[in-house]
Amino acid sequence: MELKNPIIPAKQQFASSNGPKELDFKAICIFAATGFFLDSDTYWKNRTCLGPGQKHWLDEQGKLINSEPYFQWHYDPGSHSFEQALEEYTALLTNITRNQVKDHPVILPLSGGLDSRSQALVLKGLDNPVHAYSYSFLDGYPEHKISKKIAEQCGFSFESFIIPKGYLWSSIDDLAQINSCYSEFTHPRQMAILEDLKAIQGVFSLGHWGDVLFDRGVPEGTQEDEVMELLLYKMVKKGGMDLANKLWKTWDLEGDFKSYLVGRIETALSKINIDNLSAKIRAFKTSQWAHRWTTTNLSIFEAAHPITLPYYDDAMCQFVCRTNEDFLADRKLQIAHLKQSPELAKITWHANKPFNLYNYHLNRSPINLPYRILNKIKRVVDEKRGHKYIQRNWELQFLGSDNDKLLKERIFSEDFYEFIPKEIIKDIYHNFTNKDQVYYSHPLSMLLTFSLWNEHFYTP
Numbered sequence: 220m221e222l223k224n225p226i227i228p229a230k231q232q233f234a235s236s237n238g239p240k241e242l243d244f245k246a247i248c249i250f251a252a253t254g255f256f257l258d259s260d261t262y263w264k265n266r267t268c269l270g271p272g273q274k275h276w277l278d279e280q281g282k283l284i285n286s287e288p289y290f291q292w293h294y295d296p297g298s299h300s301f302e303q304a305l306e307e308y309t310a311l312l313t314n315i316t317r318n319q320v321k322d323h324p325v326i327l328p329l330s331g332g333l334d335s336r337s338q339a340l341v342l343k344g345l346d347n348p349v350h351a352y353s354y355s356f357l358d359g360y361p362e363h364k365i366s367k368k369i370a371e372q373c374g375f376s377f378e379s380f381i382i383p384k385g386y387l388w389s390s391i392d393d394l395a396q397i398n399s400c401y402s403e404f405t406h407p408r409q410m411a412i413l414e415d416l417k418a419i420q421g422v423f424s425l426g427h428w429g430d431v432l433f434d435r436g437v438p439e440g441t442q443e444d445e446v447m448e449l450l451l452y453k454m455v456k457k458g459g460m461d462l463a464n465k466l467w468k469t470w471d472l473e474g475d476f477k478s479y480l481v482g483r484i485e486t487a488l489s490k491i492n493i494d495n496l497s498a499k500i501r502a503f504k505t506s507q508w509a510h511r512w513t514t515t516n517l518s519i520f521e522a523a524h525p526i527t528l529p530y531y532d533d534a535m536c537q538f539v540c541r542t543n544e545d546f547l548a549d550r551k552l553q554i555a556h557l558k559q560s561p562e563l564a565k566i567t568w569h570a571n572k573p574f575n576l577y578n579y580h581l582n583r584s585p586i587n588l589p590y591r592i593l594n595k596i597k598r599v600v601d602e603k604r605g606h607k608y609i610q611r612n613w614e615l616q617f618l619g620s621d622n623d624k625l626l627k628e629r630i631f632s633e634d635f636y637e638f639i640p641k642e643i644i645k646d647i648y649h650n651f652t653n654k655d656q657v658y659y660s661h662p663l664s665m666l667l668t669f670s671l672w673n674e675h676f677y678t679p
Contacts, residue, residue, distance in 0.1 A: 331569025
C-alpha cells in the first residue's frame with residue numbers, strides 16, 4: 220500500500236518497523252524535555268510515525284517497507300514585488316479556504332491574534348454561515364472580548380467560553396485516547412468545551428501554523444553559530460532538561476542527554492538544503508513542531524467535527540518557499556492583508572495589547588508603561604480579593620487542594636513506578652510544590668502524561 224503524507228499532515232499516522240518491541244528510552248527523554256517527539260520517533264523502537272512530505276510503502280500487515288521524500292523545503296524567491304506577493308497570498312488563502320469548507324457551515328475558533336482574524340476576513344467574503352467562538356481562562360485576560368469584536372465586525376454568530384479550574388480531570392482518560400499521549404496534557408483547552416463544540420453544526424476552519432509560516436524563522440540578526448542555542452532555548456521547556464537528565468541516568472543510557480539532543484537536531488538541520496537561515500529554521504520548525512506537536516492535538520477538534528486547515532495546505536507551503544523572507548518577516552503579509560479591512564485592523568492585537576495593527580510598533584517602553592502599570596495594579600488588587608491572575612494552562616490544573624489531590628492520584632501509583640521511578644516523581648513533585656512552580660510545571664505535566672500512557676497503552 221502506498222501512502223502519500225502531506226507537507227504538513229493534519230493527522231499523525233504510524234506503522235510498525237524493524238526491530239524488537241522495546242521502549243525507545245532516548246526518544247522518550249527528548250519527549251520529556253520538549254513536549255514532542257522528534258522525526259519519526261515514538262515510545263517504541265519498532266513503531267514509527269510516518270514522516271511529512273514523503274511517500275510511504277506498507278505491506279498488508281501495516282509494516283513500513285520504504286519511504287522517500289517527494290517534497291523538500293527550499294527557498295527560491297522570485298522577483299515579485301510585495302504588492303504582487305500580497306495579491307497572491309490573499310487569493311491563495313481565499314481559494315484554499317473556499318475549497319476546504321465547500322458549502323458547509325463553518326466553525327471558527329477566534330483569538331486575539333492574526334491567523335484566525337485573517338480567516339475571518341476571508342470567510343466574511345464567502346457565503347458560508349459562520350459560527351465563531353473563543354475562550355479565556357477563569358481569572359485570566361479576557362481574550363474572548365477581542366474575538367467577539369472580530370466576529371461582530373464580520374457578522375458572525377459568536378459564543379464565548381470560560382475555561383474553569385481543574386477542567387481536565389473529568390475528561391483526562393478521554394484525552395489519552397484522543398491524542399494517544401503524544402502531547403503533554405495541560406495544553407488542550409478544547410477538552411473543557413468538547414461537548415459544547417459537538418453541539419455546533421459545521422466544519423472547523425483552524426488557523427494553526429500561520430504564525431510560523433508568516434514570520435521570521437529566527438530573530439533578525441541571528442548568526443549561524445547562534446542557531447543551536449536558540450533552538451535549544453525554544454525547544455526545551457523549563458525544567459525539561461532536568462527531567463530528561465534524570466531519566467537518562469536512571470535508564471543508564473550511553474553518553475549524556477544534551478549531546479544526544481544536539482546531535483539529533485544537527486542531523487535534522489543537515490537534511491534541509493537552504494542557505495537562508497530564517498527560511499531554513501522555519502522549515503525545521505515546520506517539519507518537527509508542526510508535525511509532532513501542533514498536529515497531535517488537532518485530533519481533539521476532529522473528535523467533534525471534520526477539520527480544515529488553510530495554512531496546512533501544500534500550496535501554502537509552496538508559496539512560502541517562493542516568497543521573499545523580507546515579505547514574510549514580522550507578519551508583514553498578514554498585516555497588509557488585514558489592513559484591507561480597516562475596522563478589523565483597528566481591533567486590539569492580543570500579542571501587542573492594547574495596541575492594534577496600525578500602532579503596534581508603539582508597544583515599547585516608555586510608551587506602553589501606563590498600560591503596564593495599570594494592568595499590574597489591577598492584577599494586584601484582584602489577587603488581594605482572592606482572584607489569582609491565571610496566565611498558563613497548568614495553573615488551572617495543578618494549583619489548589621482539589622487539583623493537587625487528583626494529580627497525586629495519577630502520578631503516585633505502584634504501576635507507574637515500574638516505568639518512572641518513584642524517586643524521580645517525588646523529586647519533581649516536591650520541587651514544584653516547594654521551590655519553583657513555573658520551572659517545574661512542564662516536567663510535572665510530562666509525568667502526568669506518562670502516567671496516562673502507562674495506564675492506557677503500555678503493554679510490555
